[in-house]
Amino acid sequence: MPQTVQPVMEVLSPAERRKLDGDDDALFYAEPRFVQHLDAAFRARLTALYRERIPPCAVVLDLMSSWVCHLPEEVSYQEVIGHGLNERELQANPRLDRHWVQNLNADQRLPLADASVDAVLMVAGWQYLQYPEAIAAELLRVVRPRGQVIVAFSNRMFFQKAPQVWTDGGDRDHLATVARVLMAQGWPRPELIAEDTPAPGPLGWFGAKGDPFFAVIATRPDGTRPDGASQG
Numbered sequence: 001m002p003q004t005v006q007p008v009m010e011v012l013s014p015a016e017r018r019k020l021d022g023d024d025d026a027l028f029y030a031e032p033r034f035v036q037h038l039d040a041a042f043r044a045r046l047t048a049l050y051r052e053r054i055p056p057c058a059v060v061l062d063l064m065s066s067w068v069c070h071l072p073e074e075v076s077y078q079e080v081i082g083h084g085l086n087e088r089e090l091q092a093n094p095r096l097d098r099h100w101v102q103n104l105n106a107d108q109r110l111p112l113a114d115a116s117v118d119a120v121l122m123v124a125g126w127q128y129l130q131y132p133e134a135i136a137a138e139l140l141r142v143v144r145p146r147g148q149v150i151v152a153f154s155n156r157m158f159f160q161k162a163p164q165v166w167t168d169g170g171d172r173d174h175l176a177t178v179a180r181v182l183m184a185q186g187w188p189r190p191e192l193i194a195e196d197t198p199a200p201g202p203l204g205w206f207g208a209k210g211d212p213f214f215a216v217i218a219t220r221p222d223g224t225r226p227d228g229a230s231q232g
């Protein structure tokens, strides 16, 4: 499996990487959670975004996945690869063709070949990364030219498991930090989405809000090798 080594440009300080619960993340995720982490309005918005942005026949990687991927049911992709921290959740995910378990705060190297993926999804996951720079560099390596990374999140988290850079910041800071980390590794300036969603059910008809929707979408340029050199 061809794997180049990507240089990593540090953005976060050691303090920003610290989290309240410093125990091995694998312990926190040892028991499966067959729950939805985001409300129906958020999930509908996310699925619509995937329908619009990810071409059928793409190779999709759902990084930090669970028993659900939020991909549109009617679309078939070439392959959907899943990653997470709980084997039973990933086994129960009907969209995954294959999956692996890996603690990304212990090891950031992804077991995937260079330029082998068209779309990387990360839903409510970035907020738990202590070394997001190394992950962003790996994503630049595994994503094909013109492929994309879609990082989506809302305004909640398992507080004790999120590093300080996330717990100390607001929604706008979260969008900015994801963009900053990606760009420091060579990704072009990403597109940012920040939207309200309607609360599910009758409350939404009267203006109540659901989980706010945030996404950072970065597209790998054509003609750039994973090591940053031009192919032209």
Ligand SMILES: C[S@@+](CC[C@H](N)C(=O)[O-])C[C@H]1O[C@@H](n2cnc3c(N)ncnc32)[C@H](O)[C@@H]1O
Pocket: 025, 029, 036, 037, 063, 064, 065, 066, 067, 068, 083, 084, 085, 086, 102, 103, 104, 105, 106, 122, 123, 124, 125, 128
């Ligand atoms: C809030 S859940 C979101 C799961 C899924 N993306 C979804 O939309 O329902 C956060 C996920 O991040 C993953 N995760 C958290 N910490 C991790 C770590 N250190 N290494 C790898 N994955 C981690 C876990 O597998 C967990 O399922």
